Each structure stands twice: as structure tokens, then as C-alpha cells.
Amino acid sequence: MASTLHDVARLAGVSIKTVxxxxxxxxxxxPATRERVxxxxxxxxxxxxxxxRSLRSGRTGAIALAVPELGLSYFAELAASVIEAAEEAGVVVLVEQTGGDRDRELELLRSPRLKMTDGLIFSPLGMGQDDVDRLDVPYPLVVLGERIFDGPADHxxxxxxxxARAATEFLLRTGRRRIAIxxxxEGEVIGSAGLRLRGYREALDAAGVPFDESIIGYTTLWHRSNGARCMRELLDRGAEFDAVFGLNDTLALGxxxxxxxxxxxxxGDVAVVGFDDLDEARxxxxxxxxxxxxxxxxxxxxxxxLLERIEHPDAEQPARLLLADFRIAERESAGAALDSASAALESAGAILHQGAGADA
Amino acid sequence: MASTLHDVARLAGVSIKTVxxxxxxxxxxxPATRERVxxxxxxxxxxxxxxxRSLRSGRTGAIALAVPELGLSYFAELAASVIEAAEEAGVVVLVEQTGGDRDRELELLRSPRLKMTDGLIFSPLGMGQDDVDRLDVPYPLVVLGERIFDGPADHxxxxxxxxARAATEFLLRTGRRRIAIxxxxEGEVIGSAGLRLRGYREALDAAGVPFDESIIGYTTLWHRSNGARCMRELLDRGAEFDAVFGLNDTLALGxxxxxxxxxxxxxGDVAVVGFDDLDEARxxxxxxxxxxxxxxxxxxxxxxxLLERIEHPDAEQPARLLLADFRIAERESAGAALDSASAALESAGAILHQGAGADA
DNA sequence: ATCGGCCAGTACAACGTTGTAGACTCGGCG
DNA sequence: CGCCGAGTCTACAACGTTGTACTGGCCGAT
Structure with a gap:
């Protein structure tokens, strides 16, 4: 049905290699031959x-992206950005969902279905630091997220x-003192929740504001409903606070x-800050x-x-850690500055901290 | 690096075909041979x-999904569902974004990158009924959406x-009479907007409520911001209404x-109904x-x-139109019934209309 | 004893492409 | 005049897999 080099060669009267x-x-x-072909x-x-062509060249021109779930806005927007970036490089993206389940994540890492791609961008959620060795796979791999550090793959x-520290400092600067989480x-040190909580505590410590366990709301999955439930529990137990730091946007919105x-x-009564800058937050x-x-x-x-690793599979370059810059997107839920200094800041455009890209 | 049938065969002392x-x-x-292998x-x-294996068999075990943009929640959730369904069938999904741009959509349809897949699930947004012939492609294709009907591919x-009629009737039944859109x-007949507006008019006609152009809000892209802008215009021009039918959830939320x-x-003052049942609506x-x-x-x-078409490429079965059932997900924004009949209905569970799946 | 049929396993070709080696032509230079 | 090198093109093999056709060996039925 679909024509091949042979068909073209026959029609043009040349060898298939010329085609x-x-x-x-x-x-x-x-030029004459070229035109005929x-x-x-x-x-x-x-x-x-x-x-x-793939079989011959050993390259497929496709990469895989594994995320917990596209239904989670953060990962949908991440996937959109990955596909766009890949498209610019002339590469297509195969998307897998792991459901954030450790077993499925481990299974995916050794799935033969990856043979259809040149490499994997992997955002684990169920795996943890103990599984770091499982990232030592025989194909190019880039890891995202904060579940596993110092692994054998680029991160x-x-x-x-x-x-998180900047977000907390922002709230403190606008006069808030009792910032609920x-x-x-529970007990997490690494991982988004653990790290962001640590940034929060650092900001409190630096400002001399005592850490108060009674205004820390715990939950498991970062779904909207859990953000709502968590807040309801805080209110029910009579916690007192004048601000809320939702460890991601969905939690904050709930x-x-x-x-x-x-x-x-x-x-007015409670300022709210989130984390992720989803389209929805706007x-x-x-x-x-x-x-x-x-x-x-x-x-x-x-x-x-990932494409660099694919290009130079033999390069003995050690695994790198690459960190993105962040900024505070200041909007209504926590824009009302309580003092004049931060009011000036508010109108200035709100880039509070611009970390240097650590491309080394 | 990666081992092949040859390596295994040599080690097991058999021919590669046996492996x-x-x-x-x-x-x-x-059994003895099997175990050795x-x-x-x-x-x-x-x-x-x-x-x-793909080269040999002519099948890749992958399908492509083309949507306008994963940043749009509807398509993110659609993609999540497609990937999940494909996974169950043992097939992987390659996701492409067209940006809803007609030219990119047309280009994608003849892109050689599709050669890496067995077929395409295509959700056009920029193309229209005039482009129906472009859907006559030499590979299995399933079309989604309401931009093009009666095409050469399954839909x-x-x-x-x-x-849309049921949504409008629901508002009417709860006593609303001035339902803004x-x-x-502008001028669309086919397409989600055109069809949903038609359902709205049918409901009005059936109830003897006059159609009033002054409470119809027009916009282009269905983004949150456009829903907000559209509503602001209605308010600014002093339109009077007691309900709003947002033609999708993002518009309704805006x-x-x-x-x-x-x-x-x-x-209380205005009931609001959307369309899509995004996770966010909850x-x-x-x-x-x-x-x-x-x-x-x-x-x-x-x-x-799509998988059926891939399985039986020669089957001369004509293109089919397959229609999903719908239901009203009744929540707070339009739950307050104004009469007792609908109050009873409200507590009943809100499945107002259950169309029969047209699998023929 | 001979044949047909089943089992276990093998050799070969083919899927469509591209790298390698080489054939052939032609012009220019020694 | 003969040789070299560049330009143009071709034949062949190979990427790793699987379908087809085949080889023997064995068993039971004729």
C-alpha cells in the first residue's frame, strides 16, 4: 500500500540507494537525476x-515522558511544555501515566515499551530515596521532581x-505572623512537602517567629479535596492563623x-499563597x-x-543536578500589604528572588 | 550493548528462531530447551x-493522539482517559499538540512522524467542515469533536x-427564565458552540420562552479569561438575567x-451551569x-x-458516528430549585437524560 | 515395511532503510 | 598516452525480528 524506496527507484529508473x-x-x-527522483x-x-529508518540507525526520534497523571494540572502543564520543547527539537513524545504508584514506576523503568524511544523523562512520585539504584538504567534518563536525589541520572x-522560604518571607513581610500550612x-524530609516545609521553617527562624505545630495541616495526596479537608480540620480544631501557605496550588485553592x-x-482575614503557578491560579x-x-x-x-545524552551516549560526564529559577507571582489572595514597604514592593513587579541557574 | 536474539541463541546453543x-x-x-533459553x-x-519487531510485523503498538493543547483542562483529562484506555489494550500513546491551528492540523495529518504509529485519534479545532476531504488519509483515523461531520473516518x-437542551431545561425547571449564554x-452552526446554542434555543422554544439576543455573550477561544470578559460585557451593557449557561466549564468558571x-x-441571584464536568468543577x-x-x-x-480499524484494515465497513451518553452533574451553582418538583428531582440524583449509546 | 503425520528444531528470506565498498565515466595532468 | 582523482551511481550487507519452508526423528496406522 504505502510506497517504498523500491517503488520510487523503479519509477525513476535508478537504484534505491540513489533515491x-x-x-x-x-x-x-x-541535478537531472535528482529531479527525476x-x-x-x-x-x-x-x-x-x-x-x-529507526532499525537501521538505532534511533527512533521519540522520547518517553512518564508522569503520575495528566488529570493533575501541574503534570498536564508540564507535559504540554515538554511536548512543545521536544517538537522544536524535531522529536515526538510518548506519554505514560504511572498513577504515582511505586510498583508501576519501577515496572515502567524496565518496560520493553521504552525500546520504542531513545530515552525517558521520568517524574516519579511513589518511589523514594531508597529506590535510587533503580534509576541506573541502560538508556538515557532524566529525572524530575524531588523524590530522589543524587541518583545516577541527570536531575x-x-x-x-x-x-518556599521566599513565599513565607513574603507573607511575613506583609505583616502576617501566624502562617498555617x-x-x-508526616515525617517527610525529602520530597516536595518536606523541602517546602523546611523552607517555611527557615523563614520563620530567620524572622524569629516561633514554629507552631498546631497550625500545620497534614494530608497525603495533593488533591483539591484534600486541601479542603485539611483546612476544615484546622478550622474545626480552632487553630488561629492570619495566613495559609498551601504547599501547592490545588491545595491552596481547596x-x-x-x-x-x-x-x-x-x-482580608487570611492571606493565601500557593505553589506551582497553574494557569488556574490566575x-x-x-x-x-x-x-x-x-x-x-x-x-x-x-x-x-536528554537529547544531549542521546547524542553522546558514551560521554562519561557525571550526572548533573539542574535547578530552575523561581519567582513569586503576586495576585489578589496575598497582595494586600500591611505596611508601606511591601506596598512599594507590590507595585514593583514581585520578582523577589531570582536564583542563578546552576548549569554546572 | 543491548543483547539480541543472536546473543541469546549462542549462549543457549540453539538457533535464533528457537529463541x-x-x-x-x-x-x-x-521443556528442557525452553528452560535453557x-x-x-x-x-x-x-x-x-x-x-x-515493528518493521517485521508492520505494527508499532503505538497510536497517536492529537489535541489542541494539554494546558486546556478538557484535553488534559481527555488525554488521560485515552492513555489509560490504550494502556489497557497494551498500546502506548504519542501525544501531539496542534495549538488548534488549522495549518498545523493539516500538516499533522500528512506528517511522516505518524509512520511511527498504527493510527491517529484526532481532535481538530482549527479545521472546519470545508476540510472534510483532508480526513481521507491512508491510515486508520478516528476523529473527535464537532468541527467536522460526515467525514470519511469514524467519529x-x-x-x-x-x-445543552437538557442543561437549559434544567434551569427552566428550577424557575429561571432569563438564561444568558x-x-x-458568531454565526457558527456546526462546532461545539453552534450545536450547544442550538440545544439552548430548542429548550427555550419548547418552553415558550422567547430567545433574546441581548443576553447572548460572544467570544472566540474558550479560555477562562474570555469567560470573564464575556460576562463583564454582559453586565456592563446592563443585560438582565437570572441564570448563565457557560458553553463549557472554563467559561462558566470565569x-x-x-x-x-x-x-x-x-x-441566589444567578444560577450557573457549565459543560464538560472537569475535575475542577467539583x-x-x-x-x-x-x-x-x-x-x-x-x-x-x-x-x-481505532484498534478495530487497525486490526481489520481491509474491512470495508463505512465510517461510523458514535455518540456518548451524557448526564447532568448537579452541584451548588445551580442546585437551588425554585419549586418543589425540582427540589424532589434534586435529591433524586440528577440523572436527567440518559441517551442510548448509538453503537450502530 | 512403508507411509503419513506430528514434533522439535533449523535455514533462509524478508520487512525498508542506509553505510560501505566499489564500478564506471570523464577531465586533467605528468 | 596512461594514470589519478573526483563525480555519479550501484550492489551488497546489515539493523533484529518473524513467517515460511524445510529437515529429521519418531510413532502409529496401513
């Missing part, structure tokens, strides 16, 4: 069989601690909903002040790094 | 080269007219935000009453239909 040479812009082809290609509507991620993970249901005004009521963690940069860097 | 037979569960292999496979960590979509497309900013209570404030258009069924059916 191949024309397609690949090999220079030593007479091109005409035959057009006539037959020939397109090269990429599978055969692109965000400045969780610094960003929504979404903490929490904000509960605050409003309870008759509290945002940001359109909530009120719009959500949040951390833009550099998602696009992360996506572009992950693709670029 | 192949073991892998493919060919029955006529002696399996041991060699384990020892070498052999996994089959899927590219070579899986939702009951836009009936669902957010997100109409509109709801503006209503609340303007001091109007939802659903967690907005108030939660959004909306149409569940059967997205999961659409995804599963698209995958199943």
Missing part, C-alpha cells in the same frame, strides 16, 4: 518508513526550599474555598498568589539534557 | 527490540444539542468569578453544576474503534 541519497541530501547526485517521489506520495528540578507530609465557606475573607476568586517554580525552563532543560 | 519461538510461546518447544534470556537481560463525539461563536466580583450571589466556589458529556466513554470508544 535514498536524494532524500538525505547527499551532494553527489546530478523527486518527481517520482511526488507522484507516488512516498514518505520514508520511520520504523525501518532537573526546582528550588523548593528557597522558593496545608499539605504537609483551602481557599473552605475559608470562604467559613465566612473568612481572603486576603482565574480563581480571588486570584492566587503563588510561586512560579520555572516549569517551562524545567521542561525545556529536561528535553535538552 | 524467538520461546519468546512468542510457540508450543512445539521441548529462558535462562539465557535472564542471564543476558534480553528484551526484544520493538523497532525490529466519536458527544450529544451536544441534547445535552457565555461563549457563543463568568462565575465576575458575577461574584459584581456582588451577585451564585446561585471544587470551585460554589461547585459548578455542569454536563458530564461522557468523556471517558469517548476516550475508551475512540481507542477501541
Amino acid at each position: 535514498s541519497n536524494v532524500i538525505n541530501d547527499y551532494p553527489h547526485v546530478r 523527486e518527481q517520482a517521489i511526488a507522484e507516488l506520495g512516498y514518505t520514508p518508513n520511520l520504523t525501518a 532537573v528540578t526546582m528550588r523548593n526550599i528557597e522558593a 496545608v499539605g504537609a507530609h 483551602a481557599m474555598r473552605v475559608l470562604q465557606e467559613a465566612g473568612l475573607r481572603v486576603p 482565574y480563581s476568586i480571588p486570584s492566587l498568589t503563588t510561586i512560579d517554580p520555572g516549569r517551562e525552563w524545567i521542561a525545556a532543560t529536561a528535553v535538552r539534557t | 524467538s519461538n520461546v519468546i512468542n510461546d510457540y508450543p512445539h518447544v521441548r 529462558e535462562q539465557a534470556i535472564a542471564e543476558l537481560g534480553y528484551t526484544p527490540n520493538l523497532t525490529a 466519536v463525539t458527544m450529544r451536544n444539542i441534547e445535552a 457565555v461563549g457563543a461563536h 463568568a462565575m468569578r465576575v458575577l461574584q466580583e459584581a456582588g451577585l450571589r451564585v446561585p 471544587y470551585s466556589i460554589p461547585s459548578l453544576t455542569t454536563i458530564d458529556p461522557g468523556r471517558e466513554w469517548i476516550a475508551a470508544t475512540a481507542v477501541r474503534t
